[in-house]
Amino acid sequence: MHTQLDVNGRAYALDHDPRTTLLDALRDHIGLYGTKKGCDHGQCGACTVLVNGRRINSCLTLAAMHDGDEITTVEGLGEPGALAPLQQAFVDCDGYQCGYCTPGQIMSATGMLEEAKAGDPSHVSASLSGDVALDDSEIAERMSGNLCRCSAYPFIRQAIHSVEGKE
16 A cells, blocks of 8 residues: 655655554664554553644554644754753753653643643633633543653653643
């Protein structure tokens, strides 16, 4: 099967098995290893990427489903010496321990901040419309699909708070 993926602003033409997940295409066909394979069942969030600006678990979708879509991985946010504000906040706030979940956490937080900015409510939002106040409970709910086995959650929330409204 042939699929054209636009990843981090660069076009990739892939010839692949139709059963290839987006996660495996990113890692095994394109060589972008920032997106991690954690559970491979959509339960941990380590594989979170943005597709057309929305966060998804790349292990639960096929690469062929994203022909022509705009895909952003953690490598597309910043680069060494010029990190994106959220990437820098994770460093500054110790929002990582072992670092395995960090790319997925950063990608999910990036998408989550955009969702909140757009006024999208969550399960714990006080209202279904209007501005969303990103307090700890709101951030915890919105980030609940991303697990950290090292329990760096307070520092992850601190990193998100530190860039909230600045991106």
